[in-house]
Amino acid sequence: MTAASADKRSIFIKICGMTTPVAVDAALSCEVDAIGFVFAQSVRQVSTRQANELAASARNKAACVAVTRHPTRAQVEEILRDFRPDILQTDIEDIEKLELPKTLSVLPVVRPGPQGACVLPARMLFEGPVSGSGQTTDWDTAGELALRAQVILAGGLNPVNVGIAVRRVRPFGVDVSSGVEERPGIKSSEKIEKFVAAARLAALELNA
Numbered sequence: 001m002t003a004a005s006a007d008k009r010s011i012f013i014k015i016c017g018m019t020t021p022v023a024v025d026a027a028l029s030c031e032v033d034a035i036g037f038v039f040a041q042s043v044r045q046v047s048t049r050q051a052n053e054l055a056a057s058a059r060n061k062a063a064c065v066a067v068t069r070h071p072t073r074a075q076v077e078e079i080l081r082d083f084r085p086d087i088l089q090t091d092i093e094d095i096e097k098l099e100l101p102k103t104l105s106v107l108p109v110v111r112p113g114p115q116g117a118c119v120l121p122a123r124m125l126f127e128g129p130v131s132g133s134g135q136t137t138d139w140d141t142a143g144e145l146a147l148r149a150q151v152i153l154a155g156g157l158n159p160v161n162v163g164i165a166v167r168r169v170r171p172f173g174v175d176v177s178s179g180v181e182e183r184p185g186i187k188s189s190e191k192i193e194k195f196v197a198a199a200r201l202a203a204l205e206l207n208a
Helices: 022-030 048-055 073-080 094-100 140-148 162-169 189-207
Strands: 010-014 034-040 065-067 085-089 105-110 123-127 150-153 172-178 181-183
Touching: 010 189, 022 034, 022 073, 022 189, 034 048, 048 065, 048 073, 073 085, 085 094, 094 105, 123 140, 140 162, 140 189, 150 162, 162 172, 162 189
Parallel strands: 010 034, 010 172, 034 065, 065 085, 085 105, 105 123, 123 150, 150 172
Antiparallel strands: none
């Protein structure tokens, strides 16, 4: 069986930092599980208006994730009101401070450090110190966490190393941004396709 014919649900895949319709179309053609729109300061940052325009074709096809880091309550309220994300992603320490709606799906971001010893959420995104930097995170810690919770591995992944990461960490899912770009902030459709194929092939091999 080829990667293209593998069970799409064998591994959760999120493509983050959407800034162009071409990137959204590429992700949707690969039938990824989620696409991310960055509202934190970044070369990939978009407004709620831009995010809505980009997400229009993805609604009900892939989860639309609002990606933040240490947002104010006012910023979150604006995102929820004007963008209506399926999931809000933010660092785990932000969640209690923000008093988020109980009905909102949240993806907590956990980074290497002391917080890894805290009570774990059922599902988390394990990221490097700086999101979107292309720096690989601590795969050993990620692998330990993956034995206890659903870990979506992020940080420094690309089409070349994602298969290695999946086989080593055995995560619930993978997340990529800079690793599938042709230049900062602009995604490559070819790299998205290669990343998705490599992740699914590795997951298929583990599940064989």
